[in-house]
Amino acid sequence: MTDVEHMKWWGWGVEGVGFHHEDKPAFAPFVLQAVGLDLATAQKAEQPDFDALTLAASAARPAFVAALAGIVGEDHVATDPLERVVHSYGKSLRDLVRIRSNAIARAVDVVVYPADEAEVQKVVDAAVAEDAVIIPFGGGSNIAGSLEPRADETRTVLSLDLGRLDEVLSIDAESGLARIQAGALGPHLEAQLNAQGWTIGHFPDSFTHSTIGGWAATRSSGMQSDKYGDIAQIVRGLRVVRPSRDGADGVLVIPAIPSASTGPSVRDMIVGSEGRLGVITEVTAQVHRVAEERTIQAYFFPNWSAGLAAMQAISESDATPIITRVSDARETGFSLATSKQRHGFDAFLAEKALPGIMRSKGWNLDDICLSFIGFEGGAAHVKRQKKLVGAIVKQHGGMGVGTGPGVLYDQKKFDTPYLRDFLLDRGAAGDVSETAAPWSKLAQVYDATIAAANGAYAELGIKGWIMCHLSHSYHSGACLYFTFAFVFGDEPLREYDLVKSAIQQAFVDNGATISHHHGVGVEHSPWLEQDISREGVAVLRGLFASADPGENFNPGKILPGVEVRVEG
Numbered sequence: 001m002t003d004v005e006h007m008k009w010w011g012w013g014v015e016g017v018g019f020h021h022e023d024k025p026a027f028a029p030f031v032l033q034a035v036g037l038d039l040a041t042a043q044k045a046e047q048p049d050f051d052a053l054t055l056a057a058s059a060a061r062p063a064f065v066a067a068l069a070g071i072v073g074e075d076h077v078a079t080d081p082l083e084r085v086v087h088s089y090g091k092s093l094r095d096l097v098r099i100r101s102n103a104i105a106r107a108v109d110v111v112v113y114p115a116d117e118a119e120v121q122k123v124v125d126a127a128v129a130e131d132a133v134i135i136p137f138g139g140g141s142n143i144a145g146s147l148e149p150r151a152d153e154t155r156t157v158l159s160l161d162l163g164r165l166d167e168v169l170s171i172d173a174e175s176g177l178a179r180i181q182a183g184a185l186g187p188h189l190e191a192q193l194n195a196q197g198w199t200i201g202h203f204p205d206s207f208t209h210s211t212i213g214g215w216a217a218t219r220s221s222g223m224q225s226d227k228y229g230d231i232a233q234i235v236r237g238l239r240v241v242r243p244s245r246d247g248a249d250g251v252l253v254i255p256a257i258p259s260a261s262t263g264p265s266v267r268d269m270i271v272g273s274e275g276r277l278g279v280i281t282e283v284t285a286q287v288h289r290v291a292e293e294r295t296i297q298a299y300f301f302p303n304w305s306a307g308l309a310a311m312q313a314i315s316e317s318d319a320t321p322i323i324t325r326v327s328d329a330r331e332t333g334f335s336l337a338t339s340k341q342r343h344g345f346d347a348f349l350a351e352k353a354l355p356g357i358m359r360s361k362g363w364n365l366d367d368i369c370l371s372f373i374g375f376e377g378g379a380a381h382v383k384r385q386k387k388l389v390g391a392i393v394k395q396h397g398g399m400g401v402g403t404g405p406g407v408l409y410d411q412k413k414f415d416t417p418y419l420r421d422f423l424l425d426r427g428a429a430g431d432v433s434e435t436a437a438p439w440s441k442l443a444q445v446y447d448a449t450i451a452a453a454n455g456a457y458a459e460l461g462i463k464g465w466i467m468c469h470l471s472h473s474y475h476s477g478a479c480l481y482f483t484f485a486f487v488f489g490d491e492p493l494r495e496y497d498l499v500k501s502a503i504q505q506a507f508v509d510n511g512a513t514i515s516h517h518h519g520v521g522v523e524h525s526p527w528l529e530q531d532i533s534r535e536g537v538a539v540l541r542g543l544f545a546s547a548d549p550g551e552n553f554n555p556g557k558i559l560p561g562v563e564v565r566v567e568g
């Protein structure tokens with residue numbers, strides 16, 4: 001069998017790794033207060049039993065499977081239940097709830113692992129000749145429902161896993177451009193770049209289990225985007241396999257030019273296309289020399305509006321941090337509650353000295369907001385940046401607390417996703433919705449979104465939680481990232497839909513986008529028209545219809561029309 005590894009079928013990450021709270025004494029009281037879940041008595045669900053899943057037989061014709069095996073080799077074609085299930089979903093809360101409750105509407109029929117672009121071309125051509133559906137698969141980490149086949153799909157559905165295309169092919173050191181195969185997972189490609197002194201500078205929270213092809217296909221953004229850019233800026237060149245035509249291969253090539261005036265950008269059409277325009281096999285990415293120094297400083301602000309104003313002032317200043325992030329008071333409370341037990345002087349500082357200083361400044365400790373600002377570069381550059389930012393923080397009433405919390409943030413940044421499985425195991429939802437808006441609208445978007453979520457909780461008659469941070473700053477605005485949680489009642493997905501829909505609607509009603517970096521898939525498509533206008537959707541519809549007249553490439557994604565929400 002192929003040696004491409006995947007996340008566990010029922011949750012995030014790898015088997016045997018999970019979130020634990022026993023060493024975090026403030027966590028259980030926090031959860032009790034936030035959503036009314038008592039971790040001391042909550043029953044932990046058993047790990048779901050794969051054999052109990054009901055899965056329709058693969059609809060792939062044996063002759064088609066044999067033809068695919070003829071292209072990629074028998075070891076690299078799979079129709080077994082585990083492979084089919086793993087490739088049929090991403091990791092949205094809806095995906096995890098359904099898979100844990102044996103609600104698989106339509107699984108893919110066959111999974112194929114080509115070794116190189118030539119094999120991808122042959123698989124695509126064979127699939128189009130079969131009138132099959134092709135769904136490219138990267139790491140399977142998306143949370144927008146971008147991978148699942150349409151429930152009513154009658155054609156054979158093929159998942160094209162890019163996992164064997166995982167090499168950094170070459171680096172143009174003069175230009176800082178690296179040719180990277182689309183299926184390379186974050187850690188693997190970063191290790192290959194680091195070995196030659198380079199970094200991609202793109203670190204989404206899902207970094208460990210997502211691929212560069214998936215990042216490009218979903219218009220991803222990483223936590224260091226303030227300096228290195230979103231994936232849309234990082235992707236310079238592309239190779240995309242489409243069906244062969246007129247006896248020639250169907251490879252769409254976008255050369256890695258820094259900027260070009262060649263009509264509407266085809267590169268930008270591919271970036272964010274979620275598999276609808278073809279299979280990305282290679283990305284030429286802008287890469288950077290690994291910085292001499294890296295530091296993440298922590299600051300506190302007396303309240304959210306001071307934190308927001310400071311982030312805006314930093315974005316307008318000469319400072320060029322890699323990360324600007326500030327949590328609202330609730331998320332600050334959450335971060336403090338997930339800190340490990342402190343001892344000795346450390347405990348004195350965190351629990352007595354620091355709160356004492358804040359009180360002496362007249363701060364209300366329930367309002368304080370934690371901020372992380374990161375710097376990279378040569379020593380003199382980092383020193384100057386810290387000074388510039390330090391002055392802005394001070395002007396906005398904030399205070400620096402050194403690098404200690406920043407070091408912890410850096411260490412645990414990829415662990416947070418495991419918390420969602422921990423909550424699901426105990427009958428509770430934990431999920432996210434993120435958006436972006438101009439600076440002038442951010443406070444309004446924030447207030448309206450919190451009110452919308454609380455309104456949904458009131459309608460459900462439950463105690464729910466919502467918290468937020470600002471991250472990914474731009475000249476004209478920033479991203480707001482909301483995390484919400486509540487204990488499920490009798491109808492988990494209906495309850496989830498009510499809360500999630502209220503949040504998404506608040507975004508568009510207040511001049512914000514339906515997604516800054518999670519893509520559209522089927523989860524966000526109901527709001528696309530309200531976001532990019534009816535004519536914007538018409539242009540997209542025309543693009544997909546002409547580029548893929550047979551609807552072979554991941555049909556149903558991005559455009560409104562495929563309803564996944566449970567009407568309640």
Ligand SMILES: Cc1cc2nc3c(=O)[nH]c(=O)nc-3n(C[C@H](O)[C@H](O)[C@H](O)COP(=O)(O)OP(=O)(O)OC[C@H]3O[C@@H](n4cnc5c(N)ncnc54)[C@H](O)[C@@H]3O)c2cc1C
Binds near residue numbers: 211215223275278
């Ligand atoms: C806990 C958690 C945290 C997350 N944090 C972030 C974050 O910080 N930033 C962020 O941007 N996203 C984040 N995400 C979302 C997700 O990781 C991204 O959408 C990611 O870019 C998906 O990459 P992937 O390789 O897993 O793609 P997949 O999930 O496998 O696929 C996503 C979509 O892209 C298409 N696709 C994949 N590869 C290709 C290809 N080679 N050619 C054409 N189409 C392709 C698929 O068909 C599908 O439509 C998070 C998700 C989770 C669950």
